[in-house]
Amino acid sequence: MTAQPDFPEMSQLHALARAASTLGYEIVDLAGFLDLVETQARDQRKALRVVSDGATEIETANTAVDAASKDLVDSVDRTFADVGQSVDLVRDLGARSRDVAAWVQDLSERSGDVGQTLAAVKANNSQIAAISMQVNTLAINAKIEAARAGDAGRGFAVVAEAINELSQKTKAAAAEISANIETLTQWIATLGAESSTVADKAMGVIEQSAETDRALGRMEQSVESTKSEASRIAGHTARVYKAVAAFGPSMHGIGRSIAETSDGIVEAHARIERMVDTSEEIVQASAGLGGMTDDAPFIEYVRAQAAKVSAVFEDALNSGLLSQATLFDRSYVAIPDTRPQQVATSYNDILDQLLPPIQEPALAFDDRVVFCAAVDINGYLPTHNTKFSRPQTDDEIWNTANCRNRRIFDDRVGLKAGRNKAPFLLQVYRRDMGGGSFKMMKDLSAPIIVRAQHWGALRLAYTF
CATH class of the missing domain: 3.30.450.20 (PAS domain)
Known part of the structure; x- marks a missing residue:
């Protein structure tokens, strides 16, 4: 059987069929690449959406932090002023406490001196009482002798009687003075004991006030340092706020750009799909025509x-x-x-x-x-x-x-x-x-x- 001649038209049809097949390969390969790019763009849009949402949240949070830092600075300023007043007040109170403590110590020492003076007075009063007793004895003896002397001793008897009365009064006065001195001595002793206890406490107050003064000094320094750090935080927060404020629009711009690119890829992919369909139709048609x-x-x-x-x-x-x-x-x-x-x-x-x-x-x-x-x-x-x-x-x-x-x-x-x-x-x-x-x-x-x-x-x- 003789082979059919290969007419030029058939050769062209064969070439068209092969070209269509090759074109289909290239288009599908390109479509696959667009699939990959579209998937990556979709993932990027999701990731960017997360980043954008995060940036919005950061911006919102930073606004709150900025306001909080300003409130912190104001609060620290007020605290610093209050602490300064408190420090001055406590220091003044400490000074007064030290004065009171010094006075109490001085009182304790004076109480001891008074006690010694009273002891001396009590000793002298005892001597007066003893002398009074002796005078009284002498007066009694004088009256006895005056009675023996008869009329010649009457004047001396009157004097002896007066001396006797004076000694009795002196004795009574000395006894009353002794009783008062005893009471005063007990009171002074009690005052001395109490003032001694208070003096010990006053010493503790003096020592404690000195430590309190040092602690207040440290607290004042700490608040001052806090004030300085709060001011630094406020400064950094302000700079971050500006940076985030500038970052947000940039992110939104990138998001729009990626969205437009992604939409363009989707559209290009749809067009490629139509080209794939067209290339397949060419292959089908050429094969149907004998290609x-x-x-x-x-x-x-x-x-x-x-x-x-x-x-x-x-x-x-x-x-x-x-x-x-x-x-x-x-x-x-x-x-x-x-x-x-x-x-x-x-x-x-x-x-x-x-x-x-x-x-x-x-x-x-x-x-x-x-x-x-x-x-x-x-x-x-x-x-x-x-x-x-x-x-x-x-x-x-x-x-x-x-x-x-x-x-x-x-x-x-x-x-x-x-x-x-x-x-x-x-x-x-x-x-x-x-x-x-x-x-x-x-x-x-x-x-x-x-x-x-x-x-x-x-x-x-x-x-x-």
């Missing part, structure tokens, strides 16, 4: 395998292995303790039997094939290739790369593949391998139709 690319063998293969899946599903319905309601069950039940989240539905066990005979051989179709798996119209992938259907571990990053069955891939590529009704759909995407690792892939899918109802698609992913 041949490196993807042609994969397109034929995935369409054939999707037809096999459709046939296997219809056989299962015909045999009663599956019911229509079970096969098209869209209820997904979360599987506990799975990260990433896996879900189950009513047909899982049966599809685990039906799909591997079709999906596993696809891995040997070409060395570039990474996986082959069926998804429903919501991107749910019930049964994956064996190598991607490992039991989950505690390592979520490892799970993301190796436990991909029973998961819903409702990203742009997954949803478009599951919902596409055209004969095939070729997409370029960045596959998330977990841990921030991505791999550029081609996703080729063909629809799975069961009894004229769209179930989903068979996805064939391969590298460039």
Whole structure:
């Protein structure tokens, strides 16, 4: 059989198809980069929002601190004035206390002197009383002698009687003086004892007043130092207040700039997504017109395998292995303790039997094939290739790369593949391998139709 000639138009169509495929790769790679930038910008906006809120709180708190520091300075000034008055008052009181204590000590000493004087007076009074007794005795003797002398002794008897009366009065006066001196002596002794006790206390007051004076001096110095430090705090607070006041608007300006940049990235990303769709439409159209690319063998293969899946599903319905309601069950039940989240539905066990005979051989179709798996119209992938259907571990990053069955891939590529009704759909995407690792892939899918109802698609992913 003679080969068909390669017309110039077909060569151009092939070149267009290859260019469209290359363009799709570049656009998707750029879209992935914008995804990363958008994520970073979103994180930066969140972080900046936290910083901005923190700056606002700092500004509010600093305003309060500034007011408090001013109040502190005023309070310290008032305290310093009050302490100064108190120090002067206490010092004056201390001086008065020392004067009183000195007077009490002097009183104690004078009490001793008075006591000695009274003792001397008491001794002299005793001598007077003794003399009075002697005079009285002499007067009695004189009266006796005058009586013996008869008339010649009458004048002397009168004198003796007068002397006797005087001695009696002197004796009585001396006794009264002795009693008064005794009372005064006791009073002076008591006063001396009390003044001695008070004098001891006065000495303590004098010593304590000196220590109090020193303590007041230290307190005065401390308050003065506090006043100085409070003034310094007020000065620093004022400078911080100015700095924060200038910092706040700058933060808000940065926030607006990042928000505008982020919004621009979102808009650019949306435009890139539309360009991806357009490049895919060009690839679809060129392939539909007969343009041949490196993807042609994969397109034929995935369409054939999707037809096999459709046939296997219809056989299962015909045999009663599956019911229509079970096969098209869209209820997904979360599987506990799975990260990433896996879900189950009513047909899982049966599809685990039906799909591997079709999906596993696809891995040997070409060395570039990474996986082959069926998804429903919501991107749910019930049964994956064996190598991607490992039991989950505690390592979520490892799970993301190796436990991909029973998961819903409702990203742009997954949803478009599951919902596409055209004969095939070729997409370029960045596959998330977990841990921030991505791999550029081609996703080729063909629809799975069961009894004229769209179930989903068979996805064939391969590298460039």
